[in-house]
Amino acid sequence: MFGAHGTGDTSGYGGLVRTAVSAGSSQRPYGGYFDDVADDLERAYPGFSDAIERVVVDRGELTLHVKREKLVEVALILRDVLKFEMCMGVSGVHYPENLGRELVAVYPLLSMTNNRRIRLEVSVPDSDAHIPSLVEVWAGNNWHERETFDMFGIIFDSHPGLTRILMPDDWAGHPQRKDYALGGVPIEYKGATVPAPDNRRSYK
Amino acid sequence: MTTTDPYAPSRETTEGTVFSVTGGDWDSLVQEIGSTKEERVVVNMGPQHPSTHGVLRLVLELEGETVTEVRCGVGYLHTGIEKNMEYRNWTQGTTFVTRMDYLGPIFNETAYCLAIEKLLGITNDVPERASVIRVMMMELNRISSHMVALGTGALELGAITPMFFAFREREIVLDLFEMISGLRMNMAYIRPGGVQQDLPEGAIPKIRDAVSQMRKNFKDNTTLLVGNAIWLKRTQGIGYLDLAGATTLGITGPVLRSTGLPWDLRKVQPYCGYENYNFDVITADTCDVYGRFLIRMNELEQSLRIIEQALDKLEKLEGAPVMVLDKKIAWPAQLALGSDGLGNSLNHIREIMGTSMESLIHHFKLVTEGFHVPAGQVYQGVESARGELGAHVVSDGGTKPYRMHFREPSFNNLQATAAMSEGGMIADIIGAVASIDPVMGGVDR
Numbered sequence: 001m002f003g004a005h006g007t008g009d010t011s012g013y014g015g016l017v018r019t020a021v022s023a024g025s026s027q028r029p030y031g032g033y034f035d036d037v038a039d040d041l042e043r044a045y046p047g048f049s050d051a052i053e054r055v056v057v058d059r060g061e062l063t064l065h066v067k068r069e070k071l072v073e074v075a076l077i078l079r080d081v082l083k084f085e086m087c088m089g090v091s092g093v094h095y096p097e098n099l100g101r102e103l104v105a106v107y108p109l110l111s112m113t114n115n116r117r118i119r120l121e122v123s124v125p126d127s128d129a130h131i132p133s134l135v136e137v138w139a140g141n142n143w144h145e146r147e148t149f150d151m152f153g154i155i156f157d158s159h160p161g162l163t164r165i166l167m168p169d170d171w172a173g174h175p176q177r178k179d180y181a182l183g184g185v186p187i188e189y190k191g192a193t194v195p196a197p198d199n200r201r202s203y204k
Numbered sequence: 205m206t207t208t209d210p211y212a213p214s215r216e217t218t219e220g221t222v223f224s225v226t227g228g229d230w231d232s233l234v235q236e237i238g239s240t241k242e243e244r245v246v247v248n249m250g251p252q253h254p255s256t257h258g259v260l261r262l263v264l265e266l267e268g269e270t271v272t273e274v275r276c277g278v279g280y281l282h283t284g285i286e287k288n289m290e291y292r293n294w295t296q297g298t299t300f301v302t303r304m305d306y307l308g309p310i311f312n313e314t315a316y317c318l319a320i321e322k323l324l325g326i327t328n329d330v331p332e333r334a335s336v337i338r339v340m341m342m343e344l345n346r347i348s349s350h351m352v353a354l355g356t357g358a359l360e361l362g363a364i365t366p367m368f369f370a371f372r373e374r375e376i377v378l379d380l381f382e383m384i385s386g387l388r389m390n391m392a393y394i395r396p397g398g399v400q401q402d403l404p405e406g407a408i409p410k411i412r413d414a415v416s417q418m419r420k421n422f423k424d425n426t427t428l429l430v431g432n433a434i435w436l437k438r439t440q441g442i443g444y445l446d447l448a449g450a451t452t453l454g455i456t457g458p459v460l461r462s463t464g465l466p467w468d469l470r471k472v473q474p475y476c477g478y479e480n481y482n483f484d485v486i487t488a489d490t491c492d493v494y495g496r497f498l499i500r501m502n503e504l505e506q507s508l509r510i511i512e513q514a515l516d517k518l519e520k521l522e523g524a525p526v527m528v529l530d531k532k533i534a535w536p537a538q539l540a541l542g543s544d545g546l547g548n549s550l551n552h553i554r555e556i557m558g559t560s561m562e563s564l565i566h567h568f569k570l571v572t573e574g575f576h577v578p579a580g581q582v583y584q585g586v587e588s589a590r591g592e593l594g595a596h597v598v599s600d601g602g603t604k605p606y607r608m609h610f611r612e613p614s615f616n617n618l619q620a621t622a623a624m625s626e627g628g629m630i631a632d633i634i635g636a637v638a639s640i641d642p643v644m645g646g647v648d649r
Contacts, residue, residue, distance in 0.1 A: 058580050059322055085451045088585070089616065091596040091609035106596060108583045108611070112451075112465070115472050119583060140454030143619050144611075151286075166279040166648055176287050176607075197291040 026057040033116055034062040037082065044081040045074065063119045068131050071122055075107075075137045078120075083113040087134065089144035092152035094177045102126040103154050107134070107141075124154070133159040151176035243267055247630075251280045255360035255634045258644035262621070262633065269630050274622045278615070281648035289608045293574030294320055295535060297605060298392040301595075304610060305646030306389060307352050310345040311588035312610070312646075313394035314338055318475055319584035319595040320396040323577050326528055332517075333524040334398035335476045340411070340514035341384070341393065342476075342586075343507040347418065348377035349589035350500045354425065357497070357638035361438045369424045376414050376421075383407060396575075397534055398527035408515055415508050415515075422504055430501065439494035443624040443636030446491050453623065454616050457591025458503070459640060461487045462495035469587035481510050493639040500641075531566070533575050574603035590614055590641055610649060614642040 029035050034057055041064075042048045051070035056063040066074050078084045088108040096102055101123035108119050122131055133156035134141045145156040146165040153174035156162055164171060173180055182196035214223045220242060225233055237245060245266045251259040261277035285304055289297045301316045302309040321327045355370025378388040384403055385391040393400050429435045445455070447463040460467055466485040470478040486502040488495030527534040556564040579601040585594040591613030598607040617640045624636040 059325070059582050061582060063581075086454050086456075088454060088583075088592065088594050089611045091607075091611070093581075093598055093607045106581070106609075108594060108596065110592075112467055117473075117583070138454060139452045140616055140619055143615060147615075164279075166282040168279075175284065 025054045030057045030062060037062060037116065037118055040082050041077065045077045061119060063121050065121045068122050068124055072132050072137065075134050078109060079137055082111065084109040084111045086110040086112065087138035087141055090141060090148045092148040092154055094152055096178050100125050103129050103152055105131055105148060105154055129154050130157050132157050135159055153177065257637060257642055260642065260644055264630065266630060271625055271628055271630055271633060274625050274633065276618055276621050278647050281644045283649065285649045286608045289605050291604065293603045294396055294577060295574055298395055302390045302392045304649050305612065305614060305643045307349045307643050308345055308588050309390050310341045310394060311586055311593050313392065314342060315584055315586045315593045315595040317394050317396050319582050319597040320577060322582045322584055323580055323597060323599055326397065329528050330398055331525045333521040334526045336514050336517045336521065337399050337403065337526060338394055338476045339478065340511050343510045344377050344380060346507045346589045347504055348374045350504060353641040354500055360634050360638050366425050366428055373418055373421050376418055380411055380414055383410065395535060402526045408518060411515060415511055419508055426501060436494065438635055439492065439497060441492050442632045443493045443639050444491050445620055445624050449623050453620050455620055457613055458496045458499045459617055461499050463491050464489035469585055469592060475586060481513050483510050493635045496639040576601060576603055588613055591617060612646045612649065614646040618642045618647060
């Protein structure tokens with residue numbers, strides 16, 4: 001009832017394994033204006049099938065999974081032909097179990113002309129965490145890319161000044177990655193310590 | 205160097221002479237800088253500066269009083285809210301998000317809760333009364349937030365009286381917040397599935413009184429500032445940013461509307477039932493600080509209109525639920541405010557402690573473990589007082605967010621500082637930044 005699976009152990013010590021599952025590709029028709037967006041993009045961009053790895057429609061939102069080599073091309077078409085004038089920034093997500101595609105950058109796009117929203121997603125391996133910068137396409141992505149670099153260590157190639165923005169300049173590590181070590185706070189009582197939040201008793 | 209000033213010692217570096225000003229003897233500093241051959245001066249303004257709207261640091265490159273380059277330094281208020289939320293359940297998250305943009309807590313909570321509801325697929329199950337209360341709270345919040353923007357903005361440009369008026373009005377709103385939620389700021393009042401508690405007894409007449417009081421009070425600042433010759437000189441043509449600049453920089457909110465584009469998510473992509481209210485989207489076509497000031501002033505009246513319509517609806521919805529009926533999501537206790545301002549539901553305690561073991565188990569599980577949210581990701585934007593506040597929420601199917609990201613309008617809009625200020629006078633930076641109305645708690649999260 002409350003999501004207890006397997007042993008039914010509800011003590012909170014049931015072994016914290018958190019794997020994120022991503023929705024599978026969607027089939028046409030996508031519904032709403034999503035078909036128009038896909039059609040327009042296919043018409044305006046001949047390399048569509050090569051550049052777009054997956055099209056996902058979930059909870060009334062359209063996500064295009066783009067190969068990183070093609071990201072700038074697709075972004076330019078989306079901006080100039082499909083009139084997605086605004087990019088609402090970048091949000092990084094870290095999936096350590098998703099081997100070869102550990103780091104994901106998510107770009108929510110907004111078209112004010114057509115009053116539409118879509119989302120671009122680019123995934124890259126942790127060992128080669130490079131994504132081309134979109135600052136040339138949407139200047140407002142400047143700080144957002146710096147933030148994603150700061151928090152996840154994704155390197156946005158050809159960004160005009162990719163430095164940390166929220167953490168101090170000399171900070172080591174990228175705090176919002178799942179493998180970032182969290183500090184426990186030592187308590188001065190018979191040598192006991194409070195474990196870091198990710199090792200504490202917790203429910204899945 | 206002729207004299208040594210104990211308050212403004214100087215030292216030579218490869219970049220030139222560096223002065224550290226720690227005291228008040230500005231005359232000798234000016235004299236010393238005047239004696240150097242360098243025309244170009246780099247000034248570090250903030251993060252501790254009364255007119256940078258909190259801990260914002262501006263690095264200014266000046267030639268005389270002309271600004272040739274501006275760079276912002278942010279991050280001084282970073283609290284790791286997004287990371288922290290990954291270790292708290294979905295309901296506890298409201299307590300975190302409310303503290304991001306501390307002048308617009310209700311917007312943060314609403315964006316977060318709407319995103320969760322979208323993930324849960326219960327957007328249409330949220331009771332109407334809860335949605336109306338959310339709208340009313342958001343519009344009250346817009347007034348209190350705009351009041352700080354107007355009051356501090358005027359104060360930073362040297363006008364003190366508007367600030368007194370603005371904070372008087374803000375106080376009225378904060379008193380209403382206290383009456384409704386028990387807290388003046390950081391209320392964590394909007395919860396996934398509805399709101400924390402229903403309006404207290406006698407709230408609607410009190411809010412009506414406050415609305416008419418505010419409508420009367422707003423005239424004071426209007427008479428003081430609109431058309432005021434000094435105010436016009438400090439704001440007209442200052443901080444110019446046109447539509448093309450705003451679009452590429454992703455600018456939303458009053459700054460975008462000051463370019464003449466009537467883009468307001470409440471109208472174009474309504475949420476919480478905004479399509480059922482009559483109100484106008486206020487624009488200006490001057491692209492400057494004065495236009496943004498006028499937009500905020502006129503949005504106050506629109507917010508009052510929405511609040512009045514919400515009150516009418518609330519009267520008709522008296523006694524309707526304010527939380528989804530699904531007991532697997534709804535926080536079990538409907539708290540009631542006691543005389544001490546804190547609350548508990550005595551009936552609920554009686555039930556779980558005295559009569560039903562199953563109710564106790566259910567309560568315990570829901571409060572300690574929380575509810576599960578199906579895996580997936582959503583993006584939900586709301587029109588906050590500063591622009592589009594977007595919540596990007598990723599769930600892995602657990603009782604906690606897998607990843608939370610907020611697209612903060614302050615964070616994004618602050619990027620326009622350079623475009624607005626470079627080439628202008630140093631004194632006009634203050635007006636330009638004030639017209640963006642950044643809240644550093646939101647910028648740094």
